[in-house]
Amino acid sequence: MAESVKTLAALKRHIASLERIPAAQPCARVATGHASLDQALDGGLARGRVHEFFAPPEEEGAATGLALILARLAAGEAPLLWLRTAAAGRVGGMPYGPGLAALGIDPEQLVIGVMADDAMLLRAAVDALRCPALGALVVELRGRAPLLDLTASRRLALAAEGSGVTPLLVRLGGDPVPSAADTRWRVAAAPSLPLPGNGPGMSVFDLHLLRRRAGRDGLHWRLMWDNGRGVFEEWRGGRDERHDLGQHVGEQDSGRRDRPAPLSGAMVPLSADRPAADRAA
């Protein structure tokens, strides 16, 4: 028995060395600002890991919007790269600078790559992931994207681990297939908190965690993006449709003092690698 345990440990070490993931090393996390989400993910999205966002084609606004926002959070002040295909531009419209700016994503720090096809897109994505100066990478893929198989996604993951650039894959109309992604999500738009006069309010996203490497999955959140402060907040609409929440972080008042209305279980996180002033601004 003792021998088999030893063998198992040796095998695990061997696999870890094959996978080139330092087994016990915690990777840096990008806090989203949503308390229960961050807690469920041990502090936020892992930096330098592949994250996949699945959505039906008609949810493209929400899916790319969420991916861009998360990319902005992951990148800090560094430039972003948004790769898409020319076909995506014809179907889904062009990125619009004033809208990006209004969402809190500086268009000046965004480079857009419009590639001819998926093959060129994936090649460019691997190239971009080898450039550590890049903040984050958003890859928009439409349809089943058969080229993004396990090998291709493994290639992306390795490049990302090497450089620490966070790739966010937006899969519009795709189905989850085995991949090297760290987390896999399903995104949809959700009814916003109306403004006075029943106008559409801040962007609200429905987020299902479909799979997470070495972690709990099947969770669901509803996030509201506060573009003024640059953090996600808990949606505090009338009807709460959350199925399963991580534990609420208790009444931590430190980040809530400046807030007009108290929220349930939301707090302002301070990530380790960004200065506090940056956050507060």
Next chain:
Amino acid sequence: MRLATLDADALALGLTPGMTLADARAREPDLRVFDADPHADQDWLERLCDGSARYTPVAALDSPFGLILDISGCAHLWGGEDALAREAADRLERHGMRVRHALAGTAEGAHALCRFPVGAAADEDAALRRLPAEALQLGEESAVALRRAGLRTVGDLAARPAAVLAARFGEEAVDALHALLGLGRRPLAPRRPRPAIRIERRFAEPMGSTAFALKTLTEMAAEAGERLGERGQGGRRFEVVFFRSDGLAFPLRVETSLPVRDAPAIMRLVQERIDALSDPLDPGFGFDMLRLTVPQAEPMAPTQLALEGGEARREESVAALVDRLSIRAGRARIQRLEPRDSHIPEQAQLALPAVESRPPASWPQRQETGDPPMRPLHLFDPPQPIEVVAQVPDGPPHRFRWRRALHEVTRYEGPERIAPEWWTAKDGRLEGKSVGEGTSAGLTRDYYRVEDARGRRYWIFRHGLYGTEAVHPGWFIHGLFA
């Protein structure tokens, strides 16, 4: 409006530069007037200066109307100084210019003698001393003071002790006098276009191997980088031509978004370009010559390695990524957005190639108040037509059909009325053009931010005001919100 300059005939009529045009016209109704264009004059003068390279390698501009040629050691080729001057004057007169010239030992002397003709004199020194004091070009105030002091010619000034002149008229008066008389020498700044960087390698035998050709190219790139470094420049564009022994030539061109003079960086880009060729580089019977030129270079400071891996390294590296992707995918495929000053939504931005350098743009800052975005994340250009049911023809949308799916509007905000650019319309009337023709004039649009029952947010508009501009205004979807 004043007269900037006049030709000899006009001067003979008594007109002077600086006169108002109305006065001149009153005196001479048939005056032919042209707008002054100092830039064109300067360009023309520079062209003439470059053309003077046939007489001497040291030719300088003497703005606004003159050229100074240093013909020391060149005159005998044309049969003497006077013959050279005559040749040059004839050549310019053939182009319809009126030319005056003077020869002197110093540039200042020639300049003054040319503009203030003195009669025949025994020698150059005597001629210079006979020049009026204005020839020193000391400015209006000093000229008046000199005249009041009774100093009318250069000779009068030269007869006075330098210390006295300096005390009364300033150091520059003495300097100008000495320069004119050839006592102190001011260097001439010749205008010489920098030769373009162009490096060629010829092989004694045609080179059958592309790898060897690339190795040679690496050496050439290093040499180009060294030459660029001496000038304090970096190349923005590099052109490589592979000449094949059977007469074919393969030109390649790489562009960078930041000036580069680092040979490995240049070679990486060239390699990318070669990899991206649809028709691979075929040596055939061998390459017999390689040529590397740098048609576009920009100032680039000598770089210092950042000790703590600072900000400079990071920016460089993203620029390198942009270059690489632009070369592989095509320069128009890697874009940056640039704001344009227009209230028409689809004209408020431009997507420009990211390799083109440009000043940082100023986008409107995100609002701090926490309002939701007023502009969509994705914009359809052209806008896509939708079918809308509204309760009243000029009211908000109730439900709409887009891409065969029906959307119930649960929340809306609007209308935000965006009028066409009436000032660009011809004869003051706007023609009802359909959306997406790229015309700025058109119909008024009423934009609504709407949210459907599932929470998706859209930007839709009614094209044309009901009743006044359109009988049945069409509806379009123009963007998607996050």
